Amino acid sequence: MKADQVLIAHHDVLRGLLRQLTETTDDQTAERSRLRDELLRELEVHTQIEDELFYPAVRDVSPLLSLAHAEHRQIDDQLATVMRTAVDDPEFGTEVRMLSATLHHHTFEEEERMFPQSHALGDERLEQLGRQLQERQEELYRSGAMRLIVRLKRMTLRLV
Ligand SMILES: [Fe+2]
Ligand SMILES: [Fe+2]
Secondary structure, eight states: OOHHHHHHHHHHHHHHHHHHHHHOOTTOHHHHHHHHHHHHHHHHHHHHHIIIIIHHHHTTTOTTHHHHHHHHHHHHHHHHHHHHSOTTSTTHHHHHHHHHHHHHHHHHHIIIIIHHHHGGGOHHHHHHHHHHHHHHHHHHHHOHHHHHHHHHHHHHHHHO
């Protein structure tokens, strides 16, 4: 799979989790916690593979990098707010919808603007980059360090 296809497939996972999360109600606390933890993990992995591999690779062919980095920071901030909000808090749904709106905007920008620009790298390079993204993604899923980062982040955010 080419790099942009790998990332679009993962965007579908993120959008799916956010959709499920927005469909939960205040009394579905266990389901909300489970979906929120899964979203935290997937977002960490996604941001990391883009920041580490994809964005540096498209630096010369896309003028959108600083905007994309700024949007990653905004997503991170909004995710932190979602992590700090109790799952049965009446504000939880609003915070999730705001995060969802930012993420939809960001993935749309990537899919409609940055990814088409990345095609200038050529098919061969995009296939190679796609393999690197998938390998790194698998490595992060298996990685104990990643699990620890997610757990620490979850604990720290909830304690703030
Ligand atoms: Fe991104
Ligand atoms: Fe992305």
